[in-house]
Amino acid sequence: MKYKDLPVNGQNIFVDNKGQKIYYNLFTKKGYIIPKKDEEKFKRYQSRIMLPIITFIFTYILFELKIYVAIGLTLASLAIIEYRFYKLINSYTIISNFNINKFQKQELSEEVKKEMFKKSIIYYVIALILIVNGFLLPLGIKSNDLNIYIGINVILAILVLYYAINLTLSLRKK
Helix, strand or coil, X not given: CCHHHCCCXXXXXEECCCCCEXXXXXXXXXXXXXXXXXXXXXXXXXXXXHHHHHHHHHHHHHCCCCHHHHHHHHHHHHHHHHHHHHHHHCCCEEECCCCHHHCEECCCCHHHHHHHHHHXXXXXXXXXXXXXXXXXXXXXXXXXXXXXXXXXXXXXXHHHXXXXXXXXXXXXXX
16 A cells, blocks of 8 residues: 555544544644645654654764754754744644544555554654664763764654554554
8 A cells, every 4th residue: 555545644633524634733622624735744744753753864974064053953853843843834734622532533545554554663663773772782872972973862762663553553453
Protein backbone atom coordinates (compact mmCIF):
# COMPACT_ATOMS: atom_id res chain seq x y z
CA MET A 1 0.00 0.00 0.00
CA LYS A 2 1.32 3.42 -0.93
CA TYR A 3 1.61 6.22 1.61
CA LYS A 4 -0.90 8.39 -0.25
CA ASP A 5 -3.47 5.57 0.01
CA LEU A 6 -3.22 5.42 3.80
CA PRO A 7 -6.02 7.24 5.61
CA VAL A 8 -5.37 9.94 8.18
CA ASN A 9 -4.96 7.92 11.37
CA GLY A 10 -3.35 7.99 14.75
CA GLN A 11 -3.86 8.26 18.46
CA ASN A 12 -5.70 11.61 18.31
CA ILE A 13 -7.84 11.04 15.22
CA PHE A 14 -11.58 10.53 15.70
CA VAL A 15 -14.55 10.15 13.37
CA ASP A 16 -17.89 11.88 13.81
CA ASN A 17 -21.29 10.49 12.79
CA LYS A 18 -20.91 12.09 9.32
CA GLY A 19 -17.66 10.22 8.68
CA GLN A 20 -15.50 13.33 9.00
CA LYS A 21 -12.06 12.91 10.50
CA ILE A 22 -11.35 15.06 13.54
CA TYR A 23 -7.93 15.82 14.98
CA TYR A 24 -7.93 16.28 18.76
CA ASN A 25 -5.19 18.59 20.02
CA LEU A 26 -4.19 17.65 23.57
CA PHE A 27 -2.73 21.08 24.30
CA THR A 28 -5.63 23.25 23.16
CA LYS A 29 -8.34 20.67 24.09
CA LYS A 30 -10.03 21.43 20.77
CA GLY A 31 -11.09 19.29 17.87
CA TYR A 32 -10.29 20.24 14.28
CA ILE A 33 -12.37 18.81 11.43
CA ILE A 34 -9.94 17.76 8.69
CA PRO A 35 -11.36 18.57 5.24
CA LYS A 36 -11.03 15.82 2.61
CA LYS A 37 -8.94 18.13 0.41
CA ASP A 38 -6.37 18.63 3.20
CA GLU A 39 -5.91 15.01 4.29
CA GLU A 40 -2.64 14.61 2.33
CA LYS A 41 -1.25 17.82 3.78
CA PHE A 42 -2.31 16.84 7.30
CA LYS A 43 -0.66 13.41 6.98
CA ARG A 44 2.66 15.09 6.16
CA TYR A 45 2.49 17.04 9.40
CA GLN A 46 1.61 14.02 11.59
CA SER A 47 5.29 13.10 11.89
CA ARG A 48 6.42 16.71 12.13
CA ILE A 49 8.74 16.09 15.08
CA MET A 50 10.81 13.63 13.07
CA LEU A 51 12.14 16.28 10.66
CA PRO A 52 13.92 18.29 13.39
CA ILE A 53 15.36 15.03 14.76
CA ILE A 54 16.65 14.17 11.30
CA THR A 55 17.95 17.74 10.95
CA PHE A 56 19.93 17.32 14.16
CA ILE A 57 21.29 13.93 13.12
CA PHE A 58 22.49 15.31 9.81
CA THR A 59 23.94 18.56 11.13
CA TYR A 60 25.66 17.33 14.28
CA ILE A 61 26.43 13.67 13.77
CA LEU A 62 26.87 13.41 10.01
CA PHE A 63 28.22 16.86 9.06
CA GLU A 64 29.92 17.33 12.45
CA LEU A 65 28.86 20.96 12.88
CA LYS A 66 29.27 22.55 16.30
CA ILE A 67 26.63 21.52 18.81
CA TYR A 68 25.20 25.04 19.10
CA VAL A 69 24.75 25.34 15.33
CA ALA A 70 23.08 21.93 15.18
CA ILE A 71 20.72 22.77 18.05
CA GLY A 72 19.95 26.16 16.49
CA LEU A 73 19.10 24.61 13.12
CA THR A 74 17.03 21.92 14.83
CA LEU A 75 15.03 24.45 16.84
CA ALA A 76 14.56 26.64 13.76
CA SER A 77 13.22 23.71 11.74
CA LEU A 78 10.94 22.73 14.64
CA ALA A 79 9.60 26.29 14.94
CA ILE A 80 8.91 26.55 11.20
CA ILE A 81 7.14 23.19 11.06
CA GLU A 82 5.04 23.86 14.17
CA TYR A 83 4.08 27.32 12.88
CA ARG A 84 2.96 25.88 9.54
CA PHE A 85 1.08 23.02 11.25
CA TYR A 86 -0.85 25.32 13.58
CA LYS A 87 -1.53 27.71 10.71
CA LEU A 88 -3.01 24.77 8.79
CA ILE A 89 -5.20 23.40 11.58
CA ASN A 90 -6.43 26.86 12.56
CA SER A 91 -7.90 27.14 9.05
CA TYR A 92 -10.09 24.09 9.81
CA THR A 93 -13.49 24.09 11.48
CA ILE A 94 -12.80 24.12 15.22
CA ILE A 95 -14.84 22.22 17.81
CA SER A 96 -14.40 23.97 21.17
CA ASN A 97 -14.79 21.88 24.32
CA PHE A 98 -14.16 18.71 22.32
CA ASN A 99 -15.30 15.63 24.27
CA ILE A 100 -13.49 12.53 23.04
CA ASN A 101 -16.14 10.25 24.56
CA LYS A 102 -18.75 11.51 22.08
CA PHE A 103 -16.68 10.42 19.08
CA GLN A 104 -15.38 7.05 17.97
CA LYS A 105 -11.83 6.14 17.11
CA GLN A 106 -11.24 5.53 13.44
CA GLU A 107 -11.42 1.86 12.45
CA LEU A 108 -8.38 0.78 10.44
CA SER A 109 -8.21 -1.90 7.79
CA GLU A 110 -5.76 -4.78 8.22
CA GLU A 111 -3.61 -3.41 5.39
CA VAL A 112 -3.34 -0.02 7.08
CA LYS A 113 -2.48 -1.72 10.38
CA LYS A 114 0.33 -3.63 8.67
CA GLU A 115 1.77 -0.39 7.26
CA MET A 116 1.55 1.31 10.64
CA PHE A 117 3.20 -1.70 12.28
CA LYS A 118 6.08 -1.50 9.78
CA LYS A 119 6.47 2.20 10.53
CA SER A 120 6.55 1.55 14.28
CA ILE A 121 9.24 -1.13 13.80
CA ILE A 122 11.31 1.40 11.85
CA TYR A 123 10.96 3.88 14.73
CA TYR A 124 12.05 1.24 17.26
CA VAL A 125 15.10 0.43 15.12
CA ILE A 126 16.00 4.13 14.80
CA ALA A 127 15.77 4.50 18.59
CA LEU A 128 18.02 1.48 19.07
CA ILE A 129 20.54 2.86 16.57
CA LEU A 130 20.57 6.19 18.40
CA ILE A 131 21.29 4.45 21.71
CA VAL A 132 24.05 2.34 20.17
CA ASN A 133 25.44 5.42 18.44
CA GLY A 134 25.43 7.35 21.71
CA PHE A 135 27.15 4.78 23.88
CA LEU A 136 29.28 2.63 21.62
CA LEU A 137 30.51 4.87 18.83
CA PRO A 138 31.72 8.19 20.31
CA LEU A 139 35.36 7.30 19.75
CA GLY A 140 36.61 10.47 18.06
CA ILE A 141 34.76 12.92 20.27
CA LYS A 142 36.55 15.17 22.76
CA SER A 143 35.81 14.31 26.37
CA ASN A 144 34.08 17.63 27.10
CA ASP A 145 31.60 17.04 24.23
CA LEU A 146 31.04 13.39 25.10
CA ASN A 147 28.35 13.94 27.75
CA ILE A 148 26.47 16.33 25.45
CA TYR A 149 26.72 13.84 22.60
CA ILE A 150 25.43 10.95 24.71
CA GLY A 151 22.69 13.09 26.25
CA ILE A 152 21.42 14.29 22.88
CA ASN A 153 21.39 10.75 21.50
CA VAL A 154 19.38 9.58 24.52
CA ILE A 155 16.90 12.47 24.18
CA LEU A 156 16.47 11.75 20.47
CA ALA A 157 16.01 8.04 21.21
CA ILE A 158 13.32 8.86 23.79
CA LEU A 159 11.48 11.07 21.29
CA VAL A 160 11.62 8.38 18.60
CA LEU A 161 10.49 5.76 21.14
CA TYR A 162 7.59 8.03 22.05
CA TYR A 163 6.53 8.05 18.39
CA ALA A 164 6.94 4.29 18.12
CA ILE A 165 4.90 3.65 21.26
CA ASN A 166 2.25 6.13 20.17
CA LEU A 167 1.97 4.37 16.82
CA THR A 168 1.83 0.98 18.51
CA LEU A 169 -0.91 2.18 20.89
CA SER A 170 -2.96 3.48 17.97
CA LEU A 171 -2.98 -0.08 16.58
CA ARG A 172 -4.64 -1.46 19.70
CA LYS A 173 -8.25 -2.57 19.45
CA LYS A 174 -10.75 -1.17 21.90
